[in-house]
Amino acid sequence: MSDQSTTLADLRGVVRSFVDERDWRQFHSPKNLSMSLAIEAAELMEHFQWIDAAESRSVANDPQKLGAVREEIADVLCYLLALANELELDLTAAVRDKMVKNATKYPADLSRGRADPPT
Amino acid sequence: MSDQSTTLADLRGVVRSFVDERDWRQFHSPKNLSMSLAIEAAELMEHFQWIDAAESRSVANDPQKLGAVREEIADVLCYLLALANELELDLTAAVRDKMVKNATKYPADLSRGRADPPT
Amino acid sequence: MSDQSTTLADLRGVVRSFVDERDWRQFHSPKNLSMSLAIEAAELMEHFQWIDAAESRSVANDPQKLGAVREEIADVLCYLLALANELELDLTAAVRDKMVKNATKYPADLSRGRADPPT
Amino acid sequence: MSDQSTTLADLRGVVRSFVDERDWRQFHSPKNLSMSLAIEAAELMEHFQWIDAAESRSVANDPQKLGAVREEIADVLCYLLALANELELDLTAAVRDKMVKNATKYPADLSRGRADPPT
Numbered sequence: 001m002s003d004q005s006t007t008l009a010d011l012r013g014v015v016r017s018f019v020d021e022r023d024w025r026q027f028h029s030p031k032n033l034s035m036s037l038a039i040e041a042a043e044l045m046e047h048f049q050w051i052d053a054a055e056s057r058s059v060a061n062d063p064q065k066l067g068a069v070r071e072e073i074a075d076v077l078c079y080l081l082a083l084a085n086e087l088e089l090d091l092t093a094a095v096r097d098k099m100v101k102n103a104t105k106y107p108a109d110l111s112r113g114r115a116d117p118p119t
Numbered sequence: 120m121s122d123q124s125t126t127l128a129d130l131r132g133v134v135r136s137f138v139d140e141r142d143w144r145q146f147h148s149p150k151n152l153s154m155s156l157a158i159e160a161a162e163l164m165e166h167f168q169w170i171d172a173a174e175s176r177s178v179a180n181d182p183q184k185l186g187a188v189r190e191e192i193a194d195v196l197c198y199l200l201a202l203a204n205e206l207e208l209d210l211t212a213a214v215r216d217k218m219v220k221n222a223t224k225y226p227a228d229l230s231r232g233r234a235d236p237p238t
Numbered sequence: 239m240s241d242q243s244t245t246l247a248d249l250r251g252v253v254r255s256f257v258d259e260r261d262w263r264q265f266h267s268p269k270n271l272s273m274s275l276a277i278e279a280a281e282l283m284e285h286f287q288w289i290d291a292a293e294s295r296s297v298a299n300d301p302q303k304l305g306a307v308r309e310e311i312a313d314v315l316c317y318l319l320a321l322a323n324e325l326e327l328d329l330t331a332a333v334r335d336k337m338v339k340n341a342t343k344y345p346a347d348l349s350r351g352r353a354d355p356p357t
Numbered sequence: 358m359s360d361q362s363t364t365l366a367d368l369r370g371v372v373r374s375f376v377d378e379r380d381w382r383q384f385h386s387p388k389n390l391s392m393s394l395a396i397e398a399a400e401l402m403e404h405f406q407w408i409d410a411a412e413s414r415s416v417a418n419d420p421q422k423l424g425a426v427r428e429e430i431a432d433v434l435c436y437l438l439a440l441a442n443e444l445e446l447d448l449t450a451a452v453r454d455k456m457v458k459n460a461t462k463y464p465a466d467l468s469r470g471r472a473d474p475p476t
Contacts, residue, residue, distance in 0.1 A: 042280030
């Protein structure tokens with residue numbers, strides 16, 4: 001199984017089964033899951049806390065560090081999928097709609113190479 | 120396009136195109152993207168800051184609030200996909216591997232209905 | 239030494255000495271310190287992740303849990319003081335100015351018992 | 358009033374009055390306040406999201422940017438003081454105790470110029 005062959009629905013199903021087998025939906029209010037997401041995002045950030053941008057890019061070539069980062073990324077994604085499950089939101093549609101909105105806020109020709117919205 | 124028919128690779132491609140069209144990879148160090156993830160996770164959390172668990176569940180039935188939450192969820196996912204793109208990580212494999220690890224830490228029979236790992 | 243007799247400047251001095259003795263200012267860019275603050279805030283939040291508001295209040299009466307929470311609060315404060323040191327900001331003035339602004343946004347009579355700004 | 362002449366207790370009193378005048382203690386469970394802290398920390402971080410360490414240091418010399426950062430720092434501190442008020446924790450003692458612990462984890466002579474704990 002890889003990103004090439006796995007749908008968002010497949011991955012949501014994996015998380016749903018894990019949660020259901022443990023009767024954890026009772027803890028999975030959107031409030032709690034939003035905290036979980038932020039907590040895991042902070043744990044991910046911790047790996048990049050004291051290093052600069054260039055060093056953080058080189059993590060891609062350090063199997064041990066990359067393995068640790070990969071686990072945090074998985075944690076963030078699992079909670080995001082759990083939240084989508086609770087709110088019954090289609091993530092693909094949410095991303096596509098947001099991209100349309102972002103394309104208006106950041107027109108490609110005016111945003112090339114600048115992080116802030118054009119003024 | 121929906122979660123049913125969209126692969127993780129498809130969605131990663133959408134984000135990759137958006138980033139490339141704006142020449143934004145220069146900003147997308149893993150350090151910066153981990154900050155972005157945490158910032159968007161906090162914006163999501165803001166919607167649930169002062170309400171309790173039950174109220175946060177009822178957001179699913181409030182189209183206006185759900186719409187706002189859906190946008191924040193899309194933002195978190197976009198940055199997560201951008202980070203996976205930068206680090207060239209397969210998210211499906213990362214989630215599956217983490218699930219195996221979690222299943223050991225939280226055995227289904229010992230973890231039913233309890234949020235903390237069994238001791 | 240207690241909050242009754244300790245000035246903000248005193249406490250800032252404690253943090254400054256600790257940092258200087260380790261030659262850590264080189265790591266203490268505002269960017270990095272803002273990440274540190276967010277990371278420690280998330281570690282604090284972790285203690286309240288799966289419990290409801292009432293249970294989180296009862297932490298005040300649980301010496302062991304309170305001790306753990308107290309350490310995270312200290313971490314957040316230390317990084318905040320370190321950041322004020324780096325930016326040479328007077329925290330007392332910053333809080334007082336923000337309170338004036340907040341008092342306009344949340345007039346006492348219109349904000350009594352409601353978390354959101356009056357509309 | 359400045360950090361030189363203001364005690365932690367003074368500043369806690371300012372926050373306590375503001376909260377009491379609005380009858381906001383009902384919202385100020387430690388759970389909610391920990392979320393607030395993390396949210397404000399993220400808003401602070403947002404100012405440093407796309408810039409590098411050196412640029413983030415130069416914010417100290419940019420009155421407009423510094424003003425915005427100063428407000429976020431005040432927000433973080435206000436929520437931290439509100440949390441200390443709710444849990445009836447002495448912040449000065451908490452910081453001093455944590456510093457003793459940190460001094461053991463990061464001995465000055467072994468930690469000079471390195472961000473990670475010595476191994």
